[in-house]
Amino acid sequence: MEEKQKHGRVGLPPLPNAVKGKTGFRLPPEPSGFMTIGHAMAFTINYLYKEQYDGELWLRFEDTNPRKVQPRYYDSFRRGIAWLGIECDHEKNVSDDMEAIYASGKKLLEQGDAYACSCDEAKVKRLRFDGVACEHRDNPVETNLRIWDELLAKKHGEGSYVVRFKGDMQSPNYSLRDTNLFRVIAQAHPLTGERYTLWPTYDLANAVEDEMCGITHVLRSSEFRNELQQLIRDALKFRRLEVIQFSRFNFKGTPVSKRLLRPLVEKKVVSGWDDPRMPTVDGLKRRGVVPQAIRDFTLQVGYTKTEHEYDWSILLSVNRKILDPVSKRLFFVPDPVPLAVEGAPDRKVELPFHPQNDLGSRTISTGGELFVSSGDVRGLTKGSVFRLMDLYNVELTSAGQKPAAKYAGDELIPNTRKFQWVTPDHAEVEVTVPGELFLEGDVYNEGSLKLVRGFAEGAVSQLKPGDIVQFPRFGFCRLDSPGHFIMTG
């Protein structure tokens, strides 16, 4: 019944072998850094499919490297996922399932599909490169099991042994040349403490977890070594699953790389991981990007294997479309100059917060003393007529540094320019305008943050941090703290 559409696919492409009500998906973050827009998009894709196919969704923390994992990062992901409105059916940590992973490890050993190896790192690497097996590969099962028990009993320290999967040392795909399944890491884990020192690597842990969770479809960016993982799953007699991989979500001027970002935080070049220029979810949130925008954007760009670099303008445009109907309009006058208006009537005007939608209104009392933006009147000559938005027309009687004007009637004159204004009862505010963090070649962009000062009408005092408004003829801005806004884009 579905017609082949020549142009314009709606939504994400259908999933292979997906039966409604019998699907399982997962969000597998490693809690070793803050959640980024890249995670957000990958998670959104999984969530969209989970909804579409009425599946189960797991939030699974891949925390099998005690050296990298930190408690605050678990929270970062939980917070970000909740903010996005993604509802997971289950949450777990891989570190909770060590016994199950050990059981699979032992099974591989018993089957002769894995072995304990005491070669040092350099030797392993060299032999792997040369395609030559080491002497441990053919050790009897009993020997391997004995070492295994000793490893579990913590009789061997870091670097002593590694448990390797028996792949194919001649395979052209190097990752199949007996990859490592377990290694000893003596450092305490933030959740399990010193209980375990033998930690599984990603490929094995993943296979076991996907089986346990009933995952049917794996959708993740930069998936790799899929062939290896399939071999491990086969050796363990696990179900086959659909793996769909897509390339990373990169944004122009905003690499996600911790190598590049961390120094900026440490040197306080940015205000923190939640700086509005950062590609973190916290940064985006502070900038005024709303969850729906991330969802719509993800749906719009979808996923591909093509290398890409998104332009912020697309996300920001989607964001504006969402913000537009629900954002109050408030006057903001950047770089203000006083404007004395001769003959100005004293008015008490009630102005709606939104031109079309009922978002309430505010009342402003005006007299002969107003402020407008210097940029608006700068180029005007004496005698120019313009309109103070939603108020009345004025005629410039004196141009230049100290502009003056006179009242010029209420009626709307077609094609007159309209400027926003504030009364003496205004608030001084500043707006930071975030730009791209990096220039070409990973060079920090000194001009990535601009500050605009000006006057905002008194009603801004009623806003709460987090509120997003539109300053007409300026842009959408989010109140970050009293007197300080961040421009959304």
Place this chain on the structure above:
RNA sequence: GCCCCGGUGGUGUAGCCCGGUCAAGCAUGUUAGCCUCUCGAGCUAGCGACGCGAGUUCAAAUCUCGCCCGGGGCACCA
């Protein structure tokens, strides 16, 4: 070096599997005009792309081969 995977306008994508309806759609961007008193809103119009070269075919963005370019993997990271 070896192994995967990609290459559609400035950007992101649709179309590619099952060749014609594609002188290539949509979004973003940009230009111009309109606009009920904002705009980075809305409306209208314009701009702009199938990596290169062969081959198959009546017909190729779509199939085949070669080349070039890009990304990822080849960790006791995930």
